[in-house]
Amino acid sequence: MTTQPILFTPDEIVQLRQEVGRETLMGQAIAKNIAVTDAFMSLPLEVPGHGDGGSYEHNRHKDNYTYMNLAGRLFVITQEQKYADFVIALLEEYADKYLELGFQVQKNTNPTGRIFHQILNEHGWLLFTSIAYSCVSSQMTEAQRQRIIDRVFMPMIEMSTEKYAHRFDHIHNHGVWAVAAVGACAVAIGKPEYLDMAVYGKNRAECSGFLDQVSNLFAPSGYYLEGPYYSRFTIRPLVLLAEIIHRHMPAVDIYNYKQGVVGNTVQALLATAYPNGVFPAMNDASQSMSIADAGVQVAVSIYGAHYALDDNILGMAKIQGGVWMHPCGLQVSRAYEKAASEREIGLPYWPSMELSEGPNGDQGAQGFVRMQDKSGDVSQLVMNYGMHGMGHGHFDTLGITLFNRGHEVLREYGFGRWVNVEPKFGGRYLPENPSYARQTVAHNSVTIDQTCQNYFDVERADSVHGLPHFFQVDDENIKGMSAFANHHYDGFAMQRSVFLLNLDELEAPLLIDLYRLEGEGEHQYDYSHQYSGQIIRTNFAYETFKEVNTLGDDAGYQHLWKMAAGQANDTALVSWLQDNSYNTWLGTSSNNNGEVIFTRSGANDPSFNLRSEPAFMLRSHGESTLFASVLETHGYFNEEFEQSVNARGQVSNIRVIGHNEVGSAVEITTQRSVVTLLVSNQAHVTENTVNELTINEQTFNWTGYYSVKVNTQSQEII
């Protein structure tokens, strides 16, 4: 029977030990882990029965495995016996009780475990506890070890691989947890046949097991179709099992498997994050999940050790404020220590990236465009033109978000859920998640005739996807992307083209947005913008209502209060203050019947489950229609110090010159420049296509996907 830590070699342990007490990322990680583990160890040991998700019992079992995992590794690193004693004593209690607990009664689609309400959590317990056990088993008697194996580990492995065999090695994020747990335990208790089963599946002829999971769960780009919130949850068992395979089945050469698919998935996850490390809330997600998540910390350490250790990885480690307490984390810590002695480590400035979707990468993509302003601040523009995220998917194809100056400016509502807040429906998804958060109108997109994309039919949504048109990010002064969504509303084709443009007179990159809809007959188009903060000014008159009603009856409109509205036939200007910055939006359409409607979420919300958040939409009725807008971030406000500068911004107008099947033409005017932007509307265009667009007898020519011309007046000397 082996008694070796499964994640450490003796030499690595010596090197980690040298970090104790140092001011490095690893030294700080060890110190922090000692503090929290010692605090937990000062409580009486407790192995409760089972409880519901979010219950005291649930949280206690979770704490137990979390701190066993830390204590096991701390024993290895510090050689302090108390850590081993704690793990062994708690394992003994589990050995006493585990088999006495019957399986819980099943309440959702996930089968139940003995200690958790779903085996997903039981697999978490098994994975982390197996690692802990391997760290301390040298301190146990043979009889102690055998008792733990017989009364806990083997029953759990059997539960996973036999009782719930159909859920064990399937291609699903829960399956990754299952195989990682069984694989880790197999090595820890010296039963390599189960590692083999985890890696290759129970039946090698079927598509199953870890290698097939990493090959099929993610697109070739590494993107996971449920979005980063779920990806970061899957990434932890994925990289942990990869590291175990690397150490115990070196022949698999796991880190080079399929052109480095493991590294690819990590990189794709990290590439979605905003500059402050928070993940955009794509599909069901909280607004605050970030790279500081413990699983992402493990992934960054493993990625840094096995793939690349550049400034972006170091910048992410800086945001994380630590590294994984493991030899991989030590490599990142050492690289950081060396780099920081030579220069300031900044926030990551990840390259702009288009992450394709689908098993073959041909089912649309998610686009992430980044541009730095003169002060170094990074603007990030995100557009979804990929697949629907299955049951967690939001109906927001062609939806965008914009981030700059430390916050989301065009915002994603996130999920309708107060995660782990027990009095809020046990912390589970709320009825307002489908009825509001997942609806098209809750996003920065266009809703046609007050209906949701794909008519809220998940199956229909899963069968279609966006069509990438271009993704052009080589020009430092203009970066953009464009895509079509031609199957999301019956009888409509849609195209959105979004750009970040650097102009000398602007403080931040200017968002330019062209949203084109082709349909027959007249329709209502609602071009929505979710913002945060206080309206500062508009350039049109509006009425604030004395009595407030909902904007509609379904498709999310029943949750929106119609607070105010005004006609805006010319270009509408809406300016608002968010934290310390002003934002000014100017928008128009090719129709002449614009109306701006100010809304607030929270109607038809009988239990105050929704957050009360403002939005505005430009509503236009017409046949084929082009919406065009710009969003300028400018100025500075500090209430505490009563400072305000540049509260009005520089952009004065945006005008639709025209649009047809060939292209769209718009003109943007600032205090100093006139910008003419021409965008191809034809799917077949390439970088070399010569386009000719005729509008009102005026002809525009350009080569490639788009053309931008900036005419700047020479600055007058006053």
Place this chain on the structure above:
Amino acid sequence: MTTQPILFTPDEIVQLRQEVGRETLMGQAIAKNIAVTDAFMSLPLEVPGHGDGGSYEHNRHKDNYTYMNLAGRLFVITQEQKYADFVIALLEEYADKYLELGFQVQKNTNPTGRIFHQILNEHGWLLFTSIAYSCVSSQMTEAQRQRIIDRVFMPMIEMSTEKYAHRFDHIHNHGVWAVAAVGACAVAIGKPEYLDMAVYGKNRAECSGFLDQVSNLFAPSGYYLEGPYYSRFTIRPLVLLAEIIHRHMPAVDIYNYKQGVVGNTVQALLATAYPNGVFPAMNDASQSMSIADAGVQVAVSIYGAHYALDDNILGMAKIQGGVWMHPCGLQVSRAYEKAASEREIGLPYWPSMELSEGPNGDQGAQGFVRMQDKSGDVSQLVMNYGMHGMGHGHFDTLGITLFNRGHEVLREYGFGRWVNVEPKFGGRYLPENPSYARQTVAHNSVTIDQTCQNYFDVERADSVHGLPHFFQVDDENIKGMSAFANHHYDGFAMQRSVFLLNLDELEAPLLIDLYRLEGEGEHQYDYSHQYSGQIIRTNFAYETFKEVNTLGDDAGYQHLWKMAAGQANDTALVSWLQDNSYNTWLGTSSNNNGEVIFTRSGANDPSFNLRSEPAFMLRSHGESTLFASVLETHGYFNEEFEQSVNARGQVSNIRVIGHNEVGSAVEITTQRSVVTLLVSNQAHVTENTVNELTINEQTFNWTGYYSVKVNTQSQEII
């Protein structure tokens, strides 16, 4: 003609110079001032014409004096000639232009200056520029000096003391700016007769000038009746002129004048601040003005140098992150350096304090009660039972706020104003300030029959005040205060008694609130609570409306949307999540017809001037009525890490046993304790009075103002 810096001696300058480049508070202050001054000096010199408040011209003149003030002192400290050259060159430009500018056209009650729209700002220019001039005049020729004096300083002094003589030395916060400016300039240009005039007034027989201002503008407690937001604005010229008098008229012995009235006013200002340094928004005020304000920084340095240098002053210097660049600041910096080498400097834990109001301290008071929890977090409870703050006063006598865990829990809306945000009515007060922010219903108080206290009559409000009943803060486990307001509604007497109670089973001090109203006939009483965050649960059914109307037509009710309501005849429970903490409120009244109404501000707000903020009120109809409630802060939620603990709290009930003219009796039940609280309702009671309260044939006896009994069950061993 003198050419000496008016605020420094040669020896002090040598000592300050030694701080350059050091990591002390003073070293950091010098480094920061060098950075911002160098940045401003890199711009071309500019002396514009005059503009409106908040205009470019206004801000430029303000920047000019701010950076001249810094550059003058930096020249003295660093001896770098560029700082003197900058000040001299800019002064020369003012000498060229100042007399060419006519006086602006007057737009408000404040007379206009030549460069600013009100002389208040012109006095700021004169004060700071005089200090700068005194620092660099040694580097000027006699002709240069004389030109500045003839073309700028003397015309300004004449403007203050002759043209606007009636505004010069009067007892008003603007008068303090006027005398400080003239006094500083007098010393700088060697005309002591004007310092004399500033200190004693133009006519010694009248009550006027600085000494009378400091004696009469503040209550004996040092409290300024317009509140800390205005007090911190007045404190800067006050302490600057005090320091000038200290150095140039030592015979006045200014720091000991009238038992140290200067130090008293500073201390009273600092004693209002929340533990994080932010001032409660009493009367018209922003929610974020704090001790980091530049004027308060000067005041803390002067207070530290001349009065006391204890841990609270060091804690405040820590929040301020610097000291005033002056020998007084150096003393604070040195004390901080010494203390920090010996121990961790924590946040200030200012003692609980009752600040009396009125020239004789007999017109009510403002109460500040503080209590620390086991983790060291300070709860602060504020109650207003003093005077109305004149034109800036809010109609909120007996209103309270509660602060803990880094934020206001029961909140003050603050003013209806976006200060310095030019597109929002020039940054001035908005129509919604009187129509909402100053109304009783906008505060944590009780509104009777949907009318405002004093019927929104400022004159009437200025003629009445609260009556202190008790302020008891010696018991570490219960601290409380009680006051009457018997003249704020015709025919009604009101009493509010609030306590912070430490119970072993609670994480934070429990707020207990008894609000008693005596009136004849049946009335509507609205007991309001302004909160922030998301409703988590209630213990009663409520209806959220499909169509939303305002709660009323005036007295602020026209700005409140009635979002939801429910009957709550027994004790109502409302629990909400704010940032990382849960709050659970349980409230009841002595009537049996309670209704809880959930509101949101923002109705009848045609320009989106109001913030959209939630509140709830317990509405009760009856004759004399006692409201009783508790507020428990508990648990922890972290969305990013998906952690939630203790979401429900420990308090289970509060019950009114009874109340009459003798006293009020309530009973609070927690999971472990039953608390019986008896409070005297009689104004004549002293600490020694023996009280006997009979309710439903049950008799309660206690001595003094109140009695609290806690019966805790011995904890069962499970």
